[in-house]
Amino acid sequence: MTTPPIAKALLFDVFGTVVDWRSSIIDELTQFGTTRGLKADWVALTDEWRALYQPSMEAVRSGTRAWTILDVLHRESLDALLAKHGLNAVTTADREHLTRAWHRLRPWPDVVQGLTRLKRNYIIGTLSNGNVGLLTRLAKNSALPWDVVLGAETARAYKPLPEAYRSAATLLNLPPNEVMLVAAHNGDLAAAANAGLRTAFVGRPTEYGPHQTVDFKADGPWDYVATDFGNLATQLGCTP
Amino acid sequence: MTTPPIAKALLFDVFGTVVDWRSSIIDELTQFGTTRGLKADWVALTDEWRALYQPSMEAVRSGTRAWTILDVLHRESLDALLAKHGLNAVTTADREHLTRAWHRLRPWPDVVQGLTRLKRNYIIGTLSNGNVGLLTRLAKNSALPWDVVLGAETARAYKPLPEAYRSAATLLNLPPNEVMLVAAHNGDLAAAANAGLRTAFVGRPTEYGPHQTVDFKADGPWDYVATDFGNLATQLGCTP
Incomplete structure (x- = not known):
């Protein structure tokens, strides 16, 4: 050996x-939808959220954007996806809560x-x-x-x-x-x-x-x- | 209340x-002296080592010295004190070991x-x-x-x-x-x-x-x- x-x-x-991260975020979003009475494809939203992870960091890596932490990138991606899925009514407090779902991954x-x-x-x-x-x-x-x-x-x-x-x-x-x-x-x-x-x-x-x-x-x-x-x-x- | x-x-x-830090460093230095058969006032050397802590950082704080981590400052202070106490014969490996005593404080x-x-x-x-x-x-x-x-x-x-x-x-x-x-x-x-x-x-x-x-x-x-x-x-x- x-x-x-x-x-x-x-x-x-x-x-x-x-x-x-995937099953954790799916569960958080699904639970959120149930609590708020909102319908959406939470599995798709999860996969799309993660799909924006690398592109969001790339602007920082390449130097076209100043140093930005992942919490901020996650929030921006979420905002874009909520708009795409017709969920503009989600409050700022809820967006913050959902962004922090990445702090609670199992x-x-x-x-x-x-x-x-x-x-x-x-x-x-x-x-x-x-x-x-x-x-x-x-x-x-x-x-x-x-x-x-x-x-x-x-x-x-x-x-x-x-x-x-x-x-x-x-x-x-x-x-x-x-x-x-x-x-x-x-x-x-x-x-x-x-x-x-x-x-x-x-x-x-x-x-x-x-x-x-x-x-x-x-x-x-x-x-x-x-x-x-x-x-x-x-x-x-x-x-x- | x-x-x-x-x-x-x-x-x-x-x-x-x-x-x-004080009793930990005194013990480390005393043990070192016993092992190596070296005599010195290890208690005084400990107090002098710590007395150089603030001055050593001040050059960095004031910007007259580039960013330097404490391990390096500790080592420089030790080198100066070993010279002062007539302990120039202490080897590089032993100086490194003693500097790392600050990693072992109780x-x-x-x-x-x-x-x-x-x-x-x-x-x-x-x-x-x-x-x-x-x-x-x-x-x-x-x-x-x-x-x-x-x-x-x-x-x-x-x-x-x-x-x-x-x-x-x-x-x-x-x-x-x-x-x-x-x-x-x-x-x-x-x-x-x-x-x-x-x-x-x-x-x-x-x-x-x-x-x-x-x-x-x-x-x-x-x-x-x-x-x-x-x-x-x-x-x-x-x-x-």
Whole structure:
């Protein structure tokens, strides 16, 4: 068995890798519709909301827009989609509540136990495009036992820009090759590897529900490939 | 009983408020001297090391020096003091080990239990001039249950500059008056109050050992004054 040099810190992509954003947002929107007596295709609205995620960050990445946190981008995308779906009557307070649904996303079932094991041997934290306030509340709501919460603002760069990965290592006083990104997305891992980090793929084949077209399996030379966080902990020698 | 509006997040000064840096560093240096067969006044060296803390940050605060993290400042101060004490023979590896003693500081006895109670009702985190890597390892070594670790780099400003306090609130998506600084130092609390934060004083009258001259008690109109973290938790209505 050839074990690559082990990292000292494991940093996790969050949306999709740690939390099941799709079913969480569908449930929040459906519940909201029931409470307010509003009818809409909440599943479609969820998928459209997420589809605006990358484009909304791209303006910031490219420098055509000043630094803007994800909470603000999420809100702008929501406003556009409510208009599209004929839901202009939704109040400002409700829009704020719905935007904060991204602070309440549920983790996949293996996450809390897996992180608890991994934390025994490694510094564990986030390496996410989410803003620090979002990630902090997400962790608190679900008892995610992070040692450190690193968000987009701590780098002032959105993944997959190299600076997003390198700055996380710098903040932990570690060279990039002592930090491993754990992610369910091959593209994220490729960018992390290019920035000098170690890589671990954990499959989340139901992240996009029936619309999933990529990331069913590892498609790069990642240091580890695991079925879930518990399996990763076992591969890394963490006690049960 | 008049209770001021309660903050949503409690952020803690770390050196002196959360951890007993003086006895921790004295013990580390004394142990080091024994192991290496080196004689020196380790207590004096500890107090001199801490005495260089504020001057070393002042060059950064004033803008005469580019942004520099505390680990680097600690190391420079140590190098100067080892020379002063005739300890030039200490190796680079040992200097690095001793600098990292600030990553291993012990918490005061009431801290872990008090934070655990406070965490039930509030977001809890650091608001320290320590760098993120230092604060993360400090927390991991002593099981400090922070929700979020905010260090000097997340503001790129050293306390007591107002930006250090305001940026912490911004990172948590909170207005300053929904964040409370908990500190054992009246000057820190005064700066936090000027930046719009709430304030809680927790006395640490033995922080500087026989050299303590200030901060025996609260000397400003702080929102809360507590004897330790457990007492603060009780005043804030957290369950035992």
